[in-house]
Amino acid sequence: MPVTLQDVAREAGVSPATASRALNAPELVAPARREHVRKVAAQLGYRPNRAARELITGRTGNLCLVVPDLENPFFAAVAKGVQARARALGLAVVVADSEEDGHLETELVGRLGAQVDGVVLCSPRMTDEALDEALARDVPLLLVNREHPGAASVVIDNADGVRQAVAHLHALGHRRIAYAGGPAGSWSDARRREGLHRAAASLPGTEVVELGHVAPVFDGGVSVADLVVANAATAVLAHNDLVALGILHRLVARGVRVPDDVSVVGYDDSPAATLVAPALTTVRVPLARLGRDAVDALVNHAPRAARRRTASGETESPAPVRLSVELVVRDSTGVAATAGDA
Amino acid sequence: MPVTLQDVAREAGVSPATASRALNAPELVAPARREHVRKVAAQLGYRPNRAARELITGRTGNLCLVVPDLENPFFAAVAKGVQARARALGLAVVVADSEEDGHLETELVGRLGAQVDGVVLCSPRMTDEALDEALARDVPLLLVNREHPGAASVVIDNADGVRQAVAHLHALGHRRIAYAGGPAGSWSDARRREGLHRAAASLPGTEVVELGHVAPVFDGGVSVADLVVANAATAVLAHNDLVALGILHRLVARGVRVPDDVSVVGYDDSPAATLVAPALTTVRVPLARLGRDAVDALVNHAPRAARRRTASGETESPAPVRLSVELVVRDSTGVAATAGDA
DNA sequence: AGACGTGCTGCAATCGCTTTCATGGCGCCT
DNA sequence: AGGCGCCATGAAAGCGATTGCAGCACGTCT
Numbered sequence: 169m170p171v172t173l174q175d176v177a178r179e180a181g182v183s184p185a186t187a188s189r190a191l192n193a194p195e196l197v198a199p200a201r202r203e204h205v206r207k208v209a210a211q212l213g214y215r216p217n218r219a220a221r222e223l224i225t226g227r228t229g230n231l232c233l234v235v236p237d238l239e240n241p242f243f244a245a246v247a248k249g250v251q252a253r254a255r256a257l258g259l260a261v262v263v264a265d266s267e268e269d270g271h272l273e274t275e276l277v278g279r280l281g282a283q284v285d286g287v288v289l290c291s292p293r294m295t296d297e298a299l300d301e302a303l304a305r306d307v308p309l310l311l312v313n314r315e316h317p318g319a320a321s322v323v324i325d326n327a328d329g330v331r332q333a334v335a336h337l338h339a340l341g342h343r344r345i346a347y348a349g350g351p352a353g354s355w356s357d358a359r360r361r362e363g364l365h366r367a368a369a370s371l372p373g374t375e376v377v378e379l380g381h382v383a384p385v386f387d388g389g390v391s392v393a394d395l396v397v398a399n400a401a402t403a404v405l406a407h408n409d410l411v412a413l414g415i416l417h418r419l420v421a422r423g424v425r426v427p428d429d430v431s432v433v434g435y436d437d438s439p440a441a442t443l444v445a446p447a448l449t450t451v452r453v454p455l456a457r458l459g460r461d462a463v464d465a466l467v468n469h470a471p472r473a474a475r476r477r478t479a480s481g482e483t484e485s486p487a488p489v490r491l492s493v494e495l496v497v498r499d500s501t502g503v504a505a506t507a508g509d510a
Numbered sequence: 511m512p513v514t515l516q517d518v519a520r521e522a523g524v525s526p527a528t529a530s531r532a533l534n535a536p537e538l539v540a541p542a543r544r545e546h547v548r549k550v551a552a553q554l555g556y557r558p559n560r561a562a563r564e565l566i567t568g569r570t571g572n573l574c575l576v577v578p579d580l581e582n583p584f585f586a587a588v589a590k591g592v593q594a595r596a597r598a599l600g601l602a603v604v605v606a607d608s609e610e611d612g613h614l615e616t617e618l619v620g621r622l623g624a625q626v627d628g629v630v631l632c633s634p635r636m637t638d639e640a641l642d643e644a645l646a647r648d649v650p651l652l653l654v655n656r657e658h659p660g661a662a663s664v665v666i667d668n669a670d671g672v673r674q675a676v677a678h679l680h681a682l683g684h685r686r687i688a689y690a691g692g693p694a695g696s697w698s699d700a701r702r703r704e705g706l707h708r709a710a711a712s713l714p715g716t717e718v719v720e721l722g723h724v725a726p727v728f729d730g731g732v733s734v735a736d737l738v739v740a741n742a743a744t745a746v747l748a749h750n751d752l753v754a755l756g757i758l759h760r761l762v763a764r765g766v767r768v769p770d771d772v773s774v775v776g777y778d779d780s781p782a783a784t785l786v787a788p789a790l791t792t793v794r795v796p797l798a799r800l801g802r803d804a805v806d807a808l809v810n811h812a813p814r815a816a817r818r819r820t821a822s823g824e825t826e827s828p829a830p831v832r833l834s835v836e837l838v839v840r841d842s843t844g845v846a847a848t849a850g851d852a
Numbered sequence: 853a854g855a856c857g858t859g860c861t862g863c864a865a866t867c868g869c870t871t872t873c874a875t876g877g878c879g880c881c882t
Numbered sequence: 883a884g885g886c887g888c889c890a891t892g893a894a895a896g897c898g899a900t901t902g903c904a905g906c907a908c909g910t911c912t
Contacts (some may be wrong), residue, residue, distance in 0.1 A: 173900095174898075185900080186860085198861090203865055216898085219897085225900070228561070262602045262604050280602060286680045306511065315600070387911095417787065439728070463869080514869085515869060524891080526870090528891060538889090540891090561865085565897045566870045568897085658862085
C-alpha cells in the first residue's frame with residue numbers, strides 16, 4: 169500500500185539507486201533527472217521507510233529523552249525545548265518518565281538507548297556507577313543538570329543562582345537564611361549547597377540554616393515551612409519553585425506574613441511562580457534553552473562515544489555547556505524584619 | 511559490535527530461524543533447545559534490532575502522542591499516563607508538541623504517524639476535515655478529549671462536570687454565573703457550554719453570562735476577570751484551572767474577595783489547583799487514566815482502521831470511552847453574596 | 853587518433869530479522 | 883511392518899533502503 173522507492177524509481181524510469189541518490193545526494197545525479205525523480209516522488213507521496221533506512225545506515229532519526237517526572241514543570245519545560253529543537257532537526261523524540269527512580273531510569277536508558285541515535289538524560293537520579301555503565305554502551309549520552317566524568321552535559325550555573333539570591337537577601341538585611349534542599353543525592357542540590365555556603369562566607373555576618381533534604385514538590389515545602397520559623401530565619405531559599413510554593417502556603421496558613429515576616433526565594437522560575445500571591449522571587453533558569461542546547465550538544469558533540477582518554481590516561485570530559493541564570497525579584501522577598509523584636 | 515540473532519544462533523548451535531522462534535514463538539521449538547537458546551541470548555546480551563523486525567513485521571513498537579502543549583499540566587498528566595501504560599505494554603512513546611497549532615498538528619500526525627503503530631491525538635485543534643484526512647491514512651488514530659465520526663476516542667463527561675459545578679454554585683445561592691470558555695473551536699469547550707446551558711435551564715432562576723473564548727492559560731484568566739465583576743456575576747466557571755487561577759489572581763489583585771464576593775470554579779484539578787490560596791474548587795478529571803485508557807483503547811480497539819461501514823452505509827464510530835468526573839470543593843467557592851447590596 | 857579522466861548510472865550486495873515452505877525423523881494406527 | 887501425519891528444524895526468500903563497484907559515454911589532452 170505505501171509507496172516505496174522502487175515505485176518511484178519505476179515511475180520515473182530510473183533505477184532504485186538513482187532514485188535514492190536523487191533524493192539524498194542530489195549532487196550525484198544529473199540535474200534534469202534529479203528534478204524529475206523528485207517530482208515523481210512528491211507526486212506519488214513517497215515517504216521513505218525509516219526502518220529500512222535505519223537498518224542500513226544505523227541511524228534512527230530518533231532521540232530519547234528521559235526525565236524523572238513529566239508533570240514537574242521544570243522537566244515539562246525542558247521536554248518542550250528538546251522537542252522543538254529535535255523537530256527542527258528532523259528528529260523525533262521518544263520520551264520516558266522514570267518516576268524519580270534511578271533503577272527504572274537505568275533500565276529505560278538501556279532499553280530505549282538501543283533504538284535511538286542519542287539519549288538526553290535529564291537530572292539523572294541514578295548512581296555514578298550506573299552512569300558509567302550507561303556511558304559504556306555505545307549510545308551517545310547527554311546529561312542535563314548533572315556533570316559526570318566522561319559525559320557530555322548541559323548544566324546551569326547552580327552556584328551562581330544561589331549566590332545571586334543570597335546577595336539579594338543580604339542586601340535586604342537578611343542575615344539568617346534557611347535553605348530547603350533538594351532530594352538527597354541530587355547533583356544540582358549539592359552544587360547549590362556549596363554555592364550557598366561560599367556566598368554566605370563572603371558576606372559578613374550571614375548565617376545559613378540547613379533544613380535538610382526535601383522532596384522536590386509542593387508538599388515537601390509544606391513540611392519544612394515550620395522549621396523556617398522555628399529556626400528564626402528571616403528568609404528561606406528553596407530548592408525549587410514547587411518547594412517554595414509549599415513553604416509560602418504553609419507560612420501564610422499559619423499567619424506568617426510574606427515577605428514582611430519571612431522572605432521566600434524559589435528556583436527555576438517555573439510558570440507556577442507567578443500563579444500565587446505574593447508572586448515568587450526566584451532564580452530564572454532558561455528552561456527551554458536547556459532543552460534546545462541539550463539536543464544541539466548531543467547532535468554536534470557526542471557522536472558515538474564522546475569520551476576519550478588523554479595521553480595521561482585520564483578520562484577527558486567534553487567541557488559542559490554551562491548556562492547562566494538570573495534572579496527575578498518579585499513580591500515574596502522584602503526588607504528583613506528588624507532582628508529579634510520591634 | 512552489537513550482538514545479532516545470527517550470533518545467538520551460531521553460539522547456540524541452531525539456525526537463525528530456530529533462534530528467532532525460540533524467542534518469539536516458544537511453543538514452536540522443543541523445550542530443551544528453546545531454553546538453551548534463551549540462555550545463550552541472555553548471556554550474550556542479545557537485543558533484537560527493532561528496525562530489522564519492523565521492516566518485516568510492519569510493526570514498530572512505538573506509539574505517538576501529540577499534544578497541544580507539553581507544559582500545560584493537563585497534557586503533562588495525560589502524557590505521563592500514556593507513557594506509563596505504554597511502557598507496561600512494552601511500547602515506546604514518541605511525543606510531539608503541536609504548540610496549539612492545528613496545522614502543525616496535522617503535519618505531525620502525518621510525519622510521525624508513518625513510523626508508529628498508532629497515534630494518540632490529545633485535544634486536537636485541527637479541523638474536522640483535517641481529522642477526516644488523518645483518519646483516512648492507515649494509522650490507527652485515537653482521540654482524547656474529542657469525538658469525531660469514525661474515530662475511536664476517550665473522553666470525559668464534560669457536560670456532567672459543568673452540571674456538578676453549577677449545581678454546587680446554585681446550592682450556594684449563586685444565580686448569575688459567568689463562564690470563561692476555552693479556545694474557539696475547542697470541542698470540549700463546546701460540550702461544556704452546552705452542559706452549562708442545560709444545567710442552568712434545569713435550575714430555576716439561574717442565568718449564565720458568557721465571557722467569550724479565552725486562551726487556556728493563566729493570562730487568559732487574568733484578561734477576563736474584570737468581566738466577571740462588570741457583569742455582576744457572583745460566580746465564575748472557568749474552562750480550566752489555569753484560567754481559573756488567572757481570574758483568581760486578578761480578582762484578588764483588585765480587591766475582590768474570593769469566595770466572599772465571587773466564587774471561582776476551575777476544571778481539571780491540575781496540581782496547580784491546590785497551590786494557591788484560596789485553594790481552587792474544581793472538577794477533577796482522571797488525568798492519568800485518560801492517558802492509560804487511551805493507550806488501551808488504541809491497542810485493543812483500533813487495530814488498523816477502526817472505522818467500518820454499517821450495512822446502511824453510515825460510518826460507524828466505535829463507542830467513545832467516557833470517563834466520569836467529580837467536583838472537588840475547596841476554598842474558592844462559598845455562599846453567594848447577598849444580591850446587589852448589603 | 854588513442855589514452856585517460858570525469859560524470860552518471862545501474863547492478864547487486866547488504867543491514868538483521870521473520871516467515872513460508874520443504875525436509876527428515878518419529879510415533880501411531882491398522 | 884508399512885503408511886500416514888505431525889512435529890521440530892533449517893534453507894532461503896524477502897522487507898525497503900543505501901552504497902561500493904563497475905561500466906558506459908563523452909570530452910580532453912597529447
